[in-house]
Amino acid sequence: MPTLKNWAARHPDKVAVRVAFTETTVTYRALDRRANSVTQLLMSMGLKSEDGVAILLENDPTYFELVWGARRNGIYYTPISTHLKPDEAAYIVRDSSAKILFVSANFPEAIAALKLDNPAGCIIIVLGERIEGTLDYRTELAKFGDYIEIPDGPVGKDFFYSSGTTGQPKGIKQPLFRNIAQAQSSGDWVRDNFKFDEESIYLSPAPLYHGAPLRFTMRTLESGGTVILMPKFAADKALAAIETYRVTHSQWVPTMFFRLLALPEDIRRGADLSSHKCAIHAAAPCPPEIKEQMISWWGPILWEYYAGSERNGATCLSTEEWLSHKGSVGRACVGKVHILDEDKGELGPREIGDVYFEGPSFVYHNDPEKTAKSRNDKGWSTIGDVGYVDEDGYLYLTDRRSHMIISGGVNIYPAEIENRLSMHPAVEDVAVFGIPNREFGEEVKAVVQLKDPSLASPAFAQTLIAFCKESISNVKCPRTVDFETEMPRQENGKLFKHVLKKRYLQSASAA
Template structure:
């Protein structure tokens, strides 16, 4: 890499390795002893070790009968095996679906079956792994990580039998993330071909394989940490420090002591870091941080101002979704000139602001945000043509958000589909909750909404209409919430409940959730 030609050759070889999913193999060849993953426990794996295990896992899965195009479900916390499984699927033509391991047995089993998984890699700490696997008869192989699970093959034992050398026939794999819909069950965002971004483009974010260090402080199964933390570190050939549970001072200490240069956060993490005592902040040097990317949830302007003042102008905000589209991004310098914006109108794919009739609205007038579908590789909701068609309009799709462009073509978000609650950066879909609460004997109708919360942005609240013969009481409210807790993941369970005598409905009979929500937000702008 001493002269320009050598640097060009290096870059060309790196980008070529991504085409068939062998980026980790490339880094293992040029920097085998470099740290690749550092677990929360302190366990360290080098690029050579991660690459060897990825090859061994490919051979293990092929031995079980999997072939290119088949699906692998990954039920695993932030640890090295997550990266190894991802690297294995990327080079074997397999499609990976990371699963939120906080979900219930029924929810996990649904995703395993719906994504048509032929293999499940699950961590022993996840109690739901075995019962969910038991409900999934099409699995050809089940591997347990971090310990044994009854009926599973131990991950380490299985890999120990295989050769760790690079496979000779790599095929680029794919991934399918799940995003819930307003009708209840989550849906896979499916693309027939994987999106391949040249790893060399990461240099635009200031990545340097010799000096950069990545932190993943959020769950790797979420799309943003998976893209901005895990995949970025794998492609840039830099160490990835995993944190498994948020602790503000521990995160700040890790940033300081491990010389973290790049990380992805969400606004609630900003707020918790900012809430640390001044003397704690002063103890930890953060001058080496070069790039903090954030999105996934609204960020109050005063919070972002405070973070820029503390960390410097290193924040980069994005607005995008699992469905894709052009995406928006805005640097700290731009944002300070356009506070509240999520970025300028993209150059490649068009974005339109439309009214309910589909007319394009002028600058300054809010409307539905519609993103142009790419000419090739457009997504569909897996096995759900109706849902796919429902968000399309003339070659554009919407994620349900509302906003406007200003006179300089900067996008400002003003609201979103009433069906979606964002609490602490996590999307929660109220229909899923209503579908469970309505099963309680006392409940005639339910309309779950998001209400204001200073720390989380929104908090889940159930609004219940009772059947005749039942009277509102604190005891009954708690009973209904406990009932929901039996089937709902903990973060979806409403934090409170209100009784009403009537719920507003449209002429078509659909609950008008925006009207249910409105009184809670009276006098307070609902940010996006």
């Protein structure tokens, strides 16, 4: 399959990346040349294969030159959420052992946090306005105007962080690709199932610091297509982008479907979506009624897939398959699915157990215990989901082994929130869990036992939420706080969280 360099030679003036509804475009020739300069920059700073860089940047075409430049030199690249608190972002930079942080000037607090605690001497390169004590990206890149040939060798790979059950983010690391051919073939399941090719025009409405948006935009560019990048999701703009740019492919999370379906009827029905061939969704469960509404509107072009940042396996299914296997997330397209009981014995069709993949390997960075717990003696791995397969091999997810909350496609772990709330002087005990939310799939609920029960009130609930937001990203904080006079705990201190959660599930069912 052609490389970026080949595509640049084949159609140099073709638009590789376009920022929706702006004049900003990047051709294949420009992307290839700038990525080549990034590779030279990394080499000049002493980075070699297996080293890492971190990226804290808005949805900007520069993302792609940084990633392509890192890939060519066998460098791991770690995207960082722009919604993290400064200390959270700095922690990921340090824990990943990134040699360089490429960061937008719009995040001065994160830059300051890393400057305060930077034992490994990570180099900070700023995109945008100059900041004292850092390097300027444009100035550094301008030193490498000549194009050089880069020999084939290990190819860099993403190194994403996902929140851990202890509240600290955990890096998910896979072995580098041995060469370009292996790197290209890793995307065959995307091209084969979703039909990506050089005619594809892919709309990316989500942040590039998430795994799926970055990986799928890279697959588009590997295929010689065009990426339409939205700086920020807005339902009306996304719909207009499909019509304006004749989008053929797109990817969504269920929350975006809610926003699209909420648009006025005349706007929804008036949009020309005739170019749209494939709408992919993942990241969180989609309520069947919402998916049915989207199919009724867009037609049988919806594809769903299930995979984790760990990339240990994947399943997918078409609209037609979903209609005959409602609730399924598809059959394996990467690796092989196994359902195991608590003793690691394999279960039969429709027997519920832990979902394991016999597929690609990964490790949790700096956490051998968590890595070991994700394996069985055959080397199959799990990311903590529970489900079953039917007689046709379709996978159905029923629960998560951990208490992880998925809200709007974002993974949230309760421990970090519980730890924060427990620090409030008025809080005696706390439990955090997910409850159903029609739009986001789940929302974060906190149940608190106060030292002085008389303080319980809606106003004090808002005080606790604000206390959370002082040190934790807003997306992780509880949307609501309820109060209990006494938590259901065993004598040994174990909290019966399921007792609390069951009340809210029953309430939701009754509603």
